[in-house]
Amino acid sequence: MRQLPHPATEDIQLTEVLRALADPVRLELVRKLGDGIELACSTAGDDLDVHKSTLSHHYRTLRESGVTHTRIDGRQRLLSLRRDDLDARFPGLLDSIITAADRVGV
Amino acid sequence: MRQLPHPATEDIQLTEVLRALADPVRLELVRKLGDGIELACSTAGDDLDVHKSTLSHHYRTLRESGVTHTRIDGRQRLLSLRRDDLDARFPGLLDSIITAADRVGV
DNA sequence: ATTACTATTTGATAGTTGTCAAACAATAAA
């Protein structure tokens, strides 16, 4: 597979985004994905005590909800936040959620 | 029962709030609860095509997550947003979510 | 080619969720 399916910006659903971020593991992953930064799956989940197949499931959920973008590079998958797309569709949402997460540490 | 249990402000969990708002029915209920407004359960859910027991379940989820406050008045339960508490704990969060919901109409 | 690496997929499982229907509880009105 050369490229993974991503929802178009205008197809990103609010409830899907909230559902994706309502999980502690996924919220932590998003926190680690600082703006403009790409992380390999192995890096993103390295300090989380979760099985790799479980992480793969979370990556998929994040991607399909429109929260993250996944780029294939060799045998790695590079994750990044879809910051611009999310800001365009839901202004301020991602920021307030990440700020809140940093604040309470989850 | 004279009063219903509500989580203290400092016990409101981010993932719980996000999970509560990640449901279309509950998000719509929150949208209808404008700031400082109290709505009876009957009023809040009158135009939603959902069984009353299902609504009752959603009211409970919203209350237990810390999103809403429920006051008992006679045979009615009056719902209101815990705007101040949520703003204190997660600044800007509720606003961005409600704005986003209004924007896309969910 | 063989081996190592990175990640996904499939299968299984236990727990959670949204929903309806029916029964119940509490209060107000008659």
Place this chain on the structure above:
DNA sequence: TTTATTGTTTGACAACTATCAAATAGTAAT
């Protein structure tokens, strides 16, 4: 004291979710 009103609770059920383990797939290195 009946009757009506307003919600909750319980039970049942189908769908979904997070998780691990094992198998699989694709790529890079040897």
